[in-house]
Amino acid sequence: MIGRLNHVAIAVPDLEAASAKYRDTLGANVGAPQDEPDHGVTVVFIELPNTKIELLYPLGEDSPINGFLEKNPAGGIHHMCFEVEDILEARDKLKADGARVLGSGEPKIGAHGKPVLFLHPKDFNGCLIELEQV
Amino acid sequence: MIGRLNHVAIAVPDLEAASAKYRDTLGANVGAPQDEPDHGVTVVFIELPNTKIELLYPLGEDSPINGFLEKNPAGGIHHMCFEVEDILEARDKLKADGARVLGSGEPKIGAHGKPVLFLHPKDFNGCLIELEQV
Numbered sequence: 001m002i003g004r005l006n007h008v009a010i011a012v013p014d015l016e017a018a019s020a021k022y023r024d025t026l027g028a029n030v031g032a033p034q035d036e037p038d039h040g041v042t043v044v045f046i047e048l049p050n051t052k053i054e055l056l057y058p059l060g061e062d063s064p065i066n067g068f069l070e071k072n073p074a075g076g077i078h079h080m081c082f083e084v085e086d087i088l089e090a091r092d093k094l095k096a097d098g099a100r101v102l103g104s105g106e107p108k109i110g111a112h113g114k115p116v117l118f119l120h121p122k123d124f125n126g127c128l129i130e131l132e133q134v
Numbered sequence: 135m136i137g138r139l140n141h142v143a144i145a146v147p148d149l150e151a152a153s154a155k156y157r158d159t160l161g162a163n164v165g166a167p168q169d170e171p172d173h174g175v176t177v178v179f180i181e182l183p184n185t186k187i188e189l190l191y192p193l194g195e196d197s198p199i200n201g202f203l204e205k206n207p208a209g210g211i212h213h214m215c216f217e218v219e220d221i222l223e224a225r226d227k228l229k230a231d232g233a234r235v236l237g238s239g240e241p242k243i244g245a246h247g248k249p250v251l252f253l254h255p256k257d258f259n260g261c262l263i264e265l266e267q268v
Contacts, residue, residue: 127144
């Protein structure tokens, strides 16, 4: 079912410093910050040859990553995103297998403009998993 | 400097259950467990079209992931590994930029039989980074 690893998302407490680290110290191809008000984050995309890293920084008081940064003040890996061909089929299979889909269970439009769902970390070895239909 | 994301490593408290989850629920291509006594882990490789997930389970009392699993009993993302062309050149550049290389600073032979180094999570937004020369 799952296809490519679309991205690994890292929550960071200082977006400029984290961008500089990946650009200048690790020599990666780092984009400009993009506000995603619908998702409560500012995102910086780092293009690797085979996948992406996404740096996430809170945007607004209700940002979904505020809690994560409170628990992990230095930052940390927040989630990983796998691509699927049909997100509703994937959801139904997951639910039939007893995996919990976060929120209403209906896909939302994610930061890339495509339907996404998140799976409960307790069902996947403590890892928050995003599924994105491509 | 950094190239492909070689793998994301996930420490898990139950290797069989985690393998089954990725194979049966997420429908991924999951390999057989491989003991890596030199690294204190049993590893399961999950092949995605563009990269790998590695499930890590402690092997022996001195396993380097025992501490991680004590802090994160459900498991979690342990590190991510970026490929580099020349690990000594990468190390020298990182050190010159003030990043800390773990251990002696000399590359060791990693689980794939290639030279690897680990970078201090405090220098990279709370993320443990492995560099592997390919």
